Amino acid sequence: MKIKKGDQVKMLSGKDKNKEGKVLNVLPSTNKIVVEGLNLLKKHQRAKKQGEKGQVVEVPRAVAAAKTMLICSACNKPTRVGFRSNEAGRKVRICKKCNQEN
Template identity: 45%
Template sequence: MATQVKEKKPLHLANKMNIKKGDTVLIITGKDRGKEGVVSRALPQVNKVIVEGLNVVKKHVKPQGQTRQGGVIEKAMPLQVSNVMLKCTECKEPTRVSRERRPLGQDQKLRPVRVCKKCHKVIEDRTRS
C-alpha cells in the first residue's frame, strides 16, 4: 500500500497562512471538534498547524542507548489549516481573517495586518508582544 507524500514547498513559495504561532484556534472538524487550543507550531510549507494538547496520538518509541528511554509517548500531530478557525483577540469569536494595510508603529508606515471579519478590528500577534 503506497502512500502519497506531499512535497514541501520552499518557504518563499509556500502559501500565506492566516494562522500563526501563539494564536488561539477552534477545531471545526475531526475527533477534537469544538475544542480550543493554542498553536504551538505553524507549518506553512505543508499548510498545517500543531495545536498544544489536541490531535494527540500514542507513539511507541525504542530506547536509543543512554540518551532516550523507550515506551509509549503522546505526541500532538499536525492538523490541516482548513480544519481550524482563528479566534479573534477582541470579540473572542471564531472568525475568518482578512488582510489590510494599516498605519502602525511610531513612523505610521503602512504595514499588512490581520483583521477580524466580524468586528473589523486588528488581530494582535501574540508572538510579537
C-alpha cells in the same frame, strides 16, 4: 498563512471537533499547523538506555489549517480573518467579526 504561531484556534472537524488549542507550529509548505493538545498521536518510545522503561508519549500531529478557525483575541469568538494595511502601510490581520487588528 492566516494562522500564526501562538494563535488560539478551534477545530472544525475531526475527532477533536470544537476543541480549542494554542498553535505551536505553522508549516506553510503544507498549509498545516500543530496545535497543542489536539490531534494527539500515541507514540511508543523505546527505552534508550538499559534499565530505562519504554513509554507511551502523546504528541500533537499537524492538522490542515483549513480545518481550524482562529479565535479572535479581541472578541474571543471563532472568526474568519481578513487583511488590510495599517497607517504605516504594513499588512495587518483583522477579525471579520469585530474588525480589530489581530
